[in-house]
Amino acid sequence: MNAPVRAMNAPVTIANVSRRRFLQGASALGGLVLVVGTSSAVRAADPPKYGADGMPNGWVDDPLTFVSIAGDGTVTIVCHRAEMGQGVRTGMPMIVAEELEADWKRVRVRQATGDEKRYGNQDTDGSRSTRHFFDPMRQCGAAARTMLEAAAAARWKVPVSEVEAKNHEVVHRPTGRRLGYGALAKAAAALPVPARESLKLKDPSKFRYVGKGNLKLLDGPDMVSGKAQYGIDVRLPGMLYAVVARPPVYGGKVASYDAEAALKVPGVMRVVEIEGSPGPAEFNPLGGIAVVARNTWAATQGRNALKIQWDDGPNAAYDSVAFKATLEEAARKPGKVVRNDGNYDTAVAGAARRHQAEYYIPHLAHATMEPPAATVRIEAGKCEVWGCFQSPQAARDRVAKRLGMSSADVTVNVTLLGGGFGRKSKPDYAVEAAVVSKAVDGKPVKVTWTRDDDLHHDYFHTVSVERLEAGVDTAGRPLAWMHRSVAPTIFSTFVAGANHEAPLELGMGVINVPFAIPNVRIENPEATAHTRIGWFRSVSNIPHAFAVQSFVAELAAAAGRDQKEFLLDVIGPARQVSPQTLGDTWNHGESPELYPVDTGRLRRVVETAAQAAGWGRTLPKGRGLGIAAHYSFVSYVAAVVEVAVDDQGQVTIPRVDVAVDCGATVNPDRVRAQMQGACVMGVGVAMKEQISFKDGRAVQNNFDGYEVTRMAGAPREIRVHILPGDFSQPLGGVGEPGVPPIPPALCNAIFAATGKRIRRLPIRDQLKA
Amino acid sequence: MIQLDINGKRHNVDVPGETPLLWTLRDEMGFTGTKFGCGMALCGACTVHVDGQPVRSCLAPIASLANRKITTIEAIGSDRIGKALQAAWVDLGVPQCGYCQSGQIMSAAALLRRKPKPTDAEIDEAMSGNICRCGTYVRIRAAIKQATGQNGGAR
Numbered sequence: 041m042n043a044p045v046r047a048m049n050a051p052v053t054i055a056n057v058s059r060r061r062f063l064q065g066a067s068a069l070g071g072l073v074l075v076v077g078t079s080s081a082v083r084a085a086d087p088p089k090y091g092a093d094g095m096p097n098g099w100v101d102d103p104l105t106f107v108s109i110a111g112d113g114t115v116t117i118v119c120h121r122a123e124m125g126q127g128v129r130t131g132m133p134m135i136v137a138e139e140l141e142a143d144w145k146r147v148r149v150r151q152a153t154g155d156e157k158r159y160g161n162q163d164t165d166g167s168r169s170t171r172h173f174f175d176p177m178r179q180c181g182a183a184a185r186t187m188l189e190a191a192a193a194a195r196w197k198v199p200v201s202e203v204e205a206k207n208h209e210v211v212h213r214p215t216g217r218r219l220g221y222g223a224l225a226k227a228a229a230a231l232p233v234p235a236r237e238s239l240k241l242k243d244p245s246k247f248r249y250v251g252k253g254n255l256k257l258l259d260g261p262d263m264v265s266g267k268a269q270y271g272i273d274v275r276l277p278g279m280l281y282a283v284v285a286r287p288p289v290y291g292g293k294v295a296s297y298d299a300e301a302a303l304k305v306p307g308v309m310r311v312v313e314i315e316g317s318p319g320p321a322e323f324n325p326l327g328g329i330a331v332v333a334r335n336t337w338a339a340t341q342g343r344n345a346l347k348i349q350w351d352d353g354p355n356a357a358y359d360s361v362a363f364k365a366t367l368e369e370a371a372r373k374p375g376k377v378v379r380n381d382g383n384y385d386t387a388v389a390g391a392a393r394r395h396q397a398e399y400y401i402p403h404l405a406h407a408t409m410e411p412p413a414a415t416v417r418i419e420a421g422k423c424e425v426w427g428c429f430q431s432p433q434a435a436r437d438r439v440a441k442r443l444g445m446s447s448a449d450v451t452v453n454v455t456l457l458g459g460g461f462g463r464k465s466k467p468d469y470a471v472e473a474a475v476v477s478k479a480v481d482g483k484p485v486k487v488t489w490t491r492d493d494d495l496h497h498d499y500f501h502t503v504s505v506e507r508l509e510a511g512v513d514t515a516g517r518p519l520a521w522m523h524r525s526v527a528p529t530i531f532s533t534f535v536a537g538a539n540h541e542a543p544l545e546l547g548m549g550v551i552n553v554p555f556a557i558p559n560v561r562i563e564n565p566e567a568t569a570h571t572r573i574g575w576f577r578s579v580s581n582i583p584h585a586f587a588v589q590s591f592v593a594e595l596a597a598a599a600g601r602d603q604k605e606f607l608l609d610v611i612g613p614a615r616q617v618s619p620q621t622l623g624d625t626w627n628h629g630e631s632p633e634l635y636p637v638d639t640g641r642l643r644r645v646v647e648t649a650a651q652a653a654g655w656g657r658t659l660p661k662g663r664g665l666g667i668a669a670h671y672s673f674v675s676y677v678a679a680v681v682e683v684a685v686d687d688q689g690q691v692t693i694p695r696v697d698v699a700v701d702c703g704a705t706v707n708p709d710r711v712r713a714q715m716q717g718a719c720v721m722g723v724g725v726a727m728k729e730q731i732s733f734k735d736g737r738a739v740q741n742n743f744d745g746y747e748v749t750r751m752a753g754a755p756r757e758i759r760v761h762i763l764p765g766d767f768s769q770p771l772g773g774v775g776e777p778g779v780p781p782i783p784p785a786l787c788n789a790i791f792a793a794t795g796k797r798i799r800r801l802p803i804r805d806q807l808k809a
Numbered sequence: 810m811i812q813l814d815i816n817g818k819r820h821n822v823d824v825p826g827e828t829p830l831l832w833t834l835r836d837e838m839g840f841t842g843t844k845f846g847c848g849m850a851l852c853g854a855c856t857v858h859v860d861g862q863p864v865r866s867c868l869a870p871i872a873s874l875a876n877r878k879i880t881t882i883e884a885i886g887s888d889r890i891g892k893a894l895q896a897a898w899v900d901l902g903v904p905q906c907g908y909c910q911s912g913q914i915m916s917a918a919a920l921l922r923r924k925p926k927p928t929d930a931e932i933d934e935a936m937s938g939n940i941c942r943c944g945t946y947v948r949i950r951a952a953i954k955q956a957t958g959q960n961g962g963a964r
Binding site for chain 1: 845894895914936
């Protein structure tokens with residue numbers, strides 16, 4: 041076997057696995073709420089599990105679950121992960137088809153319902169699909185291929201060693217006889233599934249599809265012709281349409297309401313009160329009043345006519361201006377020490393010079409172009425759900441729990457997702473639809489979130505102040521490094537009173553910074569959440585990378601050094617650093633042995649991006665290059681941004697060069713696409729995006745207030761440079777690691793162009809003359 | 810009862826005249842290719858053509874559209890320009906999640922009808938009302954150019 045088959049013997053699907061990881065603070069995000077409160081006995085008993093083994097319900101590689109072949113030879117492959125633009129419905133089946141020796145033209149893809157016992161983990165986030173399921177999907181395809189070969193050998197009564205599957209048929213080498221997959225399907229399916237250890241995987245040099253970039257997007261033609269079906273597009277006979285008025289302040293509730301006028305709106309049929317949940321929101325609805333109507337427009341008009349008195353609850357005073365000051369105050373005092381190498385105090389006291397800076401990033405909203413939407417029908421003791429879910433099993437379990445049903449009686453159908461970015465891992469909207477459907481005798485009900493719903497009631501990206509201090513020698517080299525990270529934690533949404541960043545947040549670029557600096561102290565003071573915090577594409581890597589990579593550039597400037605050379609010096613020589621020595625117990629859920637922090641790879645992306653961008657070239661006045669690099673989701677990304685700032689302070693971005701090392705790539709064009717998209721999102725985070733709160737309420741209502749990157753503000757050119765990988769090495773994530781380097785690279789470029797240092801995002805009009 | 814001409818066919822709809830075309834198309838008639846994104850003509854996801862002009866259907870009351878020719882994404886492929894755009898979109902792998910692409914293609918088709926060989930600045934101007942949260946802009950621009958026979962450039 042050419043590729044290592046990792047952790048083959050691990051039993052699939054054990055709840056304890058995720059519990060163990062949680063208590064280490066190491067759980068994957070999607071497993072959060074499943075795993076609170078396990079006894080210490082369980083902790084002691086379980087060895088650590090990593091990768092797909094560490095995820096709730098692990099992985100499955102049973103070919104009978106994932107592959108079916110019709111009499112006409114059509115191969116249907118199940119995709120169990122959610123498609124939200126990363127191309128997983130092309131990539132996952134491609135891996136199966138590769139090992140199956142299937143002809144891609146004769147492959148169809150079926151989307152799995154939410155059923156993790158059957159399919160393995162389906163929580164599509166954390167940039168995990170390809171790195172966790174590459175091996176299982178290969179095994180799946182290889183097992184199916186082996187069964188077809190065995191069936192053909194039996195049919196011909198020849199030794200199986202004489203036959204070979206090739207491009208959708210099995211060939212008998214000595215005689216040249218052939219049988220198509222369709223003709224063999226029935227006999228093959230009746231054979232025992234071969235033992236995993238006996239499978240012969242293809243030599244990657246023989247791959248026809250994987251890594252080749254020769255297949256078009258499976259859903260492309262449907263997406264350009266209006267045929268693609270998203271959660272918001274679901275239509276069922278007799279379906280009703282609902283929108284919900286939710287408490288404007290997190291933790292608030294309905295005090296009283298009057299629906300008389302709403303019920304008079306033409307098309308409005310009912311109003312239904314949805315009860316919120318006391319305590320942390322988890323994946324529960326926020327509560328409120330649903331208006332049910334014959335169409336979405338009528339429901340929205342009905343909602344406008346509702347008269348509701350809200351009890352705003354404990355977060356009524358949440359104010360972003362005041363809270364920024366609160367975070368800054370916390371950042372200026374010592375906090376909980378989460379990493380301590382050498383002796384920071386002594387080193388900084390003896391330093392030639394000291395530097396300090398604070399960086400701020402506000403709340404961000406996912407703002408998926410398709411807002412959350414879900415449809416539910418309850419009939420004869422069964423519930424069926426349709427929607428855009430990153431985590432269909434979570435939707436299933438949450439709906440079942442709310443309806444008092446067994447999960448086995450709930451079916452969750454997964455549509456395409458019109459963007460996910462982490463928002464659609466939280467199935468609160470499915471539960472809303474379930475509550476409303478139940479109130480109208482189980483009739484099918486679609487709940488649609490309007491844009492203001494989406495921006496007011498998101499699971500927001502946190503808000504943060506990052507304070508950095510350094511003591512440098514006479515040459516400006518840092519000898520002492522102190523980073524205080526202050527941000528409300530995602531865990532506050534799941535655990536009452538959680539007010540420190542969890543290991544998985546600290547392990548996103550605060551503590552696991554592999555710099556060659558002898559004295560390092562990382563602190564995490566308390567921060568209290570006053571809204572629903574969730575994970576947003578790249579999560580805490582965004583503020584952490586912004587602060588760290590900006591500060592390194594500030595130190596370079598203070599030392600009068602070239603920014604790229606200085607960054608390479610700070611990274612230090614190529615070496616493999618164990619995450620554990622950095623105090624990182626999480627390591628993106630991956631094995632510290634298989635996935636050390638490799639500074640050689642980090643250096644290489646820096647060098648590649650710099651070289652491709654023509655680092656050091658002379659630029660006209662008002663132009664500048666900036667660089668940043670970041671390790672996240674076990675991949676390495678560096679970006680060089682070129683900016684042009686005119687005398688009015690208007691920023692344009694002629695070009696970005698992104699270098700990514702995510703190991704070997706299954707679908708290189710989608711890797712490029714993800715890096716390009718992440719770059720555009722990173723530009724939005726840097727330039728425009730901001731959710732602010734006043735009187736407990738999110739201020740921005742729509743895309744006029746919550747501005748995202750548009751075409752004119754996007755880089756003119758985004759060149760992606762993929763470092764060559766090897767399928768014998770572990771794979772890295774792709775969906776998220778492209779975002780974090782962009783805001784600091786952009787701000788470093790602005791500094792090069794103008795001499796102005798940006799420490800507070802978004803930039804907006806900070807450069808105005 | 811209001812009569813609407815959608816993609817060359819007449820349909821009678823029985824909803825109040827102030828109902829936006831978007832929700833009439835999607836909820837009452839089943840043309841779900843036209844997408845909701847903002848409801849305020851800020852994102853372009855709901856773009857359709859009315860008598861050949863791009864219109865944000867989320868703000869267009871159906872009473873204003875009786876007997877005007879409405880074209881949606883479902884029918885744009887029967888138009889030469891629309892078909893070329895769809896082909897370029899697929900060829901260059903423009904879509905990520907794909908949700909906004911109906912509106913992007915409708916805006917691009919309206920642009921190319923007006924300007925068969927648009928410049929970068931003209932493309933930016935015509936397309937900046939359409940948001941793509943996945944960030945496919947560089948490929949959208951390349952695909953528009955490819956559809957017009959111009960060099961698509963780097964994607």
